[in-house]
Amino acid sequence: MTYTVNASGICKAFGGKPVLDSVDLAIETGSIFALLGPNGAGKTTLVRILATLVRPDAGTAAVAGHDLLADPVGVRRSISLTGQYAAVDDMLTGVENLRMMGRLLHLPPREAKARSADLLAAFGLTDAGARRVKTYSGGMRRRLDLAISMLVKPRLLFLDEPSTGLDPRSRDQLWGFVREFAADGVTVLLTTQYLEEADQLADRIAMLHRGRIVAAGTADQLKSSLGGEVVRLQFADPAGYRRALASVPAIRTDERLRTVDVGTDGSAAAVHDLLGLLRTTGAPAARVSVERPSLDDVFLSLTESSAESSSESSTESSRATSSRATEKASTR
Amino acid sequence: MTTAYALSDTRVMIARCLRRSLRDPEAFFTALMLPVVLMLLFVYVFGGAVKSGGTYADYVVPGLIVLCAGFGAGTTAVAVAVDMSSGIVDRFRSMPIHGSSILAGHIVASLARNLLATALVIAAGLGVGWRPTGSPAAWAAAVAMVTAFILAMSWLAAAFGLLVRSPEAANAATFVLMFLPYLSTAFVPARTMPAVLRPVAANQPFTPVIETMRGLWMGHTSTGAAVGHEAWIAAAYCAVIFVAAFAAASWLFRHRTAA
Numbered sequence: 053m054t055y056t057v058n059a060s061g062i063c064k065a066f067g068g069k070p071v072l073d074s075v076d077l078a079i080e081t082g083s084i085f086a087l088l089g090p091n092g093a094g095k096t097t098l099v100r101i102l103a104t105l106v107r108p109d110a111g112t113a114a115v116a117g118h119d120l121l122a123d124p125v126g127v128r129r130s131i132s133l134t135g136q137y138a139a140v141d142d143m144l145t146g147v148e149n150l151r152m153m154g155r156l157l158h159l160p161p162r163e164a165k166a167r168s169a170d171l172l173a174a175f176g177l178t179d180a181g182a183r184r185v186k187t188y189s190g191g192m193r194r195r196l197d198l199a200i201s202m203l204v205k206p207r208l209l210f211l212d213e214p215s216t217g218l219d220p221r222s223r224d225q226l227w228g229f230v231r232e233f234a235a236d237g238v239t240v241l242l243t244t245q246y247l248e249e250a251d252q253l254a255d256r257i258a259m260l261h262r263g264r265i266v267a268a269g270t271a272d273q274l275k276s277s278l279g280g281e282v283v284r285l286q287f288a289d290p291a292g293y294r295r296a297l298a299s300v301p302a303i304r305t306d307e308r309l310r311t312v313d314v315g316t317d318g319s320a321a322a323v324h325d326l327l328g329l330l331r332t333t334g335a336p337a338a339r340v341s342v343e344r345p346s347l348d349d350v351f352l353s354l355t356e357s358s359a360e361s362s363s364e365s366s367t368e369s370s371r372a373t374s375s376r377a378t379e380k381a382s383t384r
Numbered sequence: 385m386t387t388a389y390a391l392s393d394t395r396v397m398i399a400r401c402l403r404r405s406l407r408d409p410e411a412f413f414t415a416l417m418l419p420v421v422l423m424l425l426f427v428y429v430f431g432g433a434v435k436s437g438g439t440y441a442d443y444v445v446p447g448l449i450v451l452c453a454g455f456g457a458g459t460t461a462v463a464v465a466v467d468m469s470s471g472i473v474d475r476f477r478s479m480p481i482h483g484s485s486i487l488a489g490h491i492v493a494s495l496a497r498n499l500l501a502t503a504l505v506i507a508a509g510l511g512v513g514w515r516p517t518g519s520p521a522a523w524a525a526a527v528a529m530v531t532a533f534i535l536a537m538s539w540l541a542a543a544f545g546l547l548v549r550s551p552e553a554a555n556a557a558t559f560v561l562m563f564l565p566y567l568s569t570a571f572v573p574a575r576t577m578p579a580v581l582r583p584v585a586a587n588q589p590f591t592p593v594i595e596t597m598r599g600l601w602m603g604h605t606s607t608g609a610a611v612g613h614e615a616w617i618a619a620a621y622c623a624v625i626f627v628a629a630f631a632a633a634s635w636l637f638r639h640r641t642a643a
Contacts, residue, residue, distance in 0.1 A: 103478040105641065128480040139475035143404045155396045156481050158389060184407070200475075210478075 054081045056208050056239035057102060058323040059113035059120075064097055064106065073098045073263040074111070079208075079256075084230065084240040086254035088247065088351070094263040095243035099210050102241070103133045116207040132201035133210045140185050140196050144174060147181040153200045164203075171199040175229070191222025198229055209233060212240040215249055225251055247347035259351060266354045274350045281318040281344050283326060286311045295335035300326065318342065390482040397489025401463065405497055411459060415501055419452045423508040426571065434572055436606070443508040443606070445516075446597035447570025449502050450590055452561060456498040457537035458558030461501055464490055464541055464545030465554035468640060477641050487637055494538040495531070502530050515602035526600040529618060533593050535621040537561060539629035546636035570594050573606040589625065592618035 057079035064072040067364055072094045079085040087095050100106040102115055104124040112119070118126030133139065140149050146170055154164030172181045175195040185193060192301065194214065200211055215223040230253055234240055250257045251271045258268040267274055285300075286309065287293040293310040304313040316322045323342065330337055406412060422535065426448065431440030464487070467473050476486055506514075518526065541561070545554040565571070567581065568590040574582050585591060596618045598604075599611030607614070 103474075105474060105477055125480050128478055131478060133475055133478040139471035141400065141404075141472055142470070143407045144400070148403070152396055152400055153479075156393060156476070156479055158392065158480075277405075 056081045056116055057085075057113065057241065059102065060111060062098065062111035062113060063109045064094075064101060065109055066097075067222060071263050072101070072108070075260075075263070075265055077113075077258065077265070079239060081207075081239050082234060082237050083255040084234045084242065084253050086250035086257045087241065087243045087260055088245070088250045089243075089260035090245055090259055093260040095260055096212055098260070099133070099212050099241065099243055103131055103210055104128055105133075127329040128365065129232070130207040131210065132204075132206035132208075134194075134197045134201055134212065134214065140193060140200065142186045143184060145182050145184050146177050146188070146196050148201065149185060149196060150200060153202050157204050159203065167203055171202055174202075175199040184314060189222075190217045191219065194218060194222065194226055195229075198226070202233070205236070206238060208239045208241060211240060213243055213245070215244070215246065222279065225247075245349060251347050257347070259354060261354065267350065271347060274347060275345050277350065281316055281342055282313045283316045283323055284311055284313050284341045284343060285326075285330070286339040288338040292338075296330055296331055296337070299329065299333045299335065302322060316342070318344075390485065391480045393485035394488045394492075397438055398492045399489075401489040401493030402496060404463065405493055405534055410518060415452075415456055415459070415497060416504065418455065419448065419501055419505040420508045422448055422451065423505065423512060427512045430571070435576070436573060436583070438602075439513055439515075441509055441512050441514040442516075442602055443598075444571060445505065445514050446526075446594045446601065447505055447565055447568070447595065449505045450533065450568075450594050451565040452501045453498040453530060453534050454537055454561035454565065454590070455528045455558055456501050457534055458541050458561040460490055460494040460496075460538045461541035461545035461548075461554040461557035463493075464542045465551045467549060468546060468549055471506050473641055481493045482638065483641075484634075487633060490542055491535070494541070495534055498534045498538075499531065502527075502534075517603055518601045522600040525615075526597045528592060529596050529600070529615070532619065532622040532626075536625040536629065539633055540625055542634035543629045543636060544631055546640050549640065564588065564590055565594075568594060569606050589618075589621040592621060 055078050057077055059075065059077040062072055062075040062077070063070070064258070075094075075098060077098075087098065089095050097106065101108050101217060102113060102120070104120065104127050104189050107121070112121075114120065115127045116130035118124075118130060120127055141152070144152065150168035150171060154167055155161065157164075159167065161162070168181075169178075172178045177192060177199065178194055180188065181190060185196065190197065214226055214230070218226060227249075230240055230242070234255075242249075242253065254271065256267045256268065256270055257274060259274070260266070267277065282303070285296065287296060288310075290310065293307070295307065296312050300312065300314050302312045303315050305311065313327060316326070323340070327337060327340065423444075426444050427441050431444065434440055434443070436443035439495070467490075473486065477483060516523075541554075541557045544557045547556050548556075568585050568588055570590065574585040574591070577585055591607070593615045595605040595607055595609065595614040596611060598606060599614060605611060605614055
């Protein structure tokens with residue numbers, strides 16, 4: 053297994069306030085890795101450190117085989133950073149942006165010109181190429197941003213909150229491009245506060261909360277860390293709801309919606325038995341759905357527990373989670 | 385190879401900044417109109433009331449050059465602050481390019497903009513009856529003086545733009561640079577000012593710059609000092625401002641982009 057990012061013990065504080073607290077990160081080459089967390093969790097700081105913009109207070113990292121502190125230029129040759137706000141020049145046209153960046157990447161003028169035309173076409177911007185970026189929509193700016201990143205194929209592409217401010221269609225389009233990059237061998241590190249985005253795109257996810265990685269693994273691993281699946285039963289009338297409550301082990305209920313959630317292993321037999329039991333007690337369920345916990349559930353349970361209990365215990369559990377996740381990944 | 389890249393990076397950044405200058409119609413129009421409008425205003429409206437010993441056009445041209453070039457250099461603060469508040473500098477800094485090229489682009493674009501403004505002041509001055517008597521060598525020295533002045537002011541403005549970060553606050557630089565010439569010998573000789581202001585006007589950095597150009601073009605200064613004397617003081621001022629502002633801007637750039 054080769055890793056494009058290998059960071060350990062990354063710490064950073066701003067004005068005495070810790071922003072990152074001993075963060076370890078290993079990103080497999082060619083994978084899409086999502087750094088998930090709310091605003092202020094430290095996602096952008098971690099990206100800026102790995103992109104050589106900020107020096108960590110402690111810790112070491114290698115990006116594409118180059119040591120972050122000893123060989124920042126080597127790192128910069130291997131990465132492309134798209135910022136939280138599209139890092140393009142508003143006053144220039146799309147073509148001018150691409151050619152400028154091409155020249156800054158030291159492509160010969162002719163090649164910069166040719167690549168620019170190809171990329172405009174690939175990202176559906178040919179018609180807008182001669183217009184100033186100021187007139188672009190959010191989706192177009194993002195596409196131009198990505199096109200610039202592909203002038204020279206990077207080993208590692210940073211996408212800092214790529215879908216912020218995009219409409220659903222532009223977002224789907226963006227996701228399509230990100231998957232294409234990964235299929236093309238580009239390792240992608242994306243930050244997001246949208247669980248759906250991490251769930252849809254990422255091979256592996258690390259949840260960052262208050263500067264610490266509180267959980268890491270695949271979306272499936274993270275979801276199953278909350279336990280099994282849930283059968284949600286909904287009843288037609290209050291009487292059925294109450295009878296069901298008395299006869300099945302509910303883990304969650306909602307009186308207004310008349311729903312009862314029951315833990316299950318997800319097998320057809322278990323659901324069949326449960327429904328049979330309800331019929332015999334005279335409380336047949338009107339509707340049934342089987343649900344896995346969402347990443348939202350994982351995230352909320354992790355952040356709530358760390359908010360309530362002392363930070364020590366939450367770190368313990370996160371270490372356990374992440375080491376388990378790592379084991380699973382390495383046996384694949 | 386690295387030097388070649390540094391030069392190429394800087395060339396790209398200069399082209400970028402020049403394009404941006406040309407595409408800000410409001411600022412560009414102001415930069416072009418200011419010399420002409422001020423020239424007409426000072427020569428025809430105020431000029432008659434000023435006893436400068438000779439025609440007022442002969443007196444005022446160096447002052448207007450410093451006013452326009454100072455104002456133009458001040459807009460560099462805004463341009464730098466705009467860059468710093470957008471994501472593009474992060475992108476530049478994460479690329480294998482020479483960080484110094486980003487500021488160098490702004491400074492060279494500022495030089496180009498303000499030498500153009502200087503040319504406009506000179507053209508407008510000649511149009512309203514300015515008749516300089518200096519030799520070609522004196523002209524060359526006067527142009528060198530204004531170039532050094534623009535360079536120093538551009539770095540000062542860049543440092544200020546980096547310091548305040550917000551484009552609105554950076555705008556204050558243009559205000560100060562546009563205001564300072566009024567407290568110099570730009571428009572009236574220092575001897576006509578109240579006693580409190582006279583030492584300020586005589587000793588602030590703009591005065592020796594203006595007097596050097598005045599002396600080179602017209603053969604005498606308004607302060608009565610020799611041109612060479614004023615030139616030494618002006619050169620010292622520009623050199624000190626340049627070195628201090630360059631160091632401050634370089635330091636600020638490294639720290640501002642790494643937070």
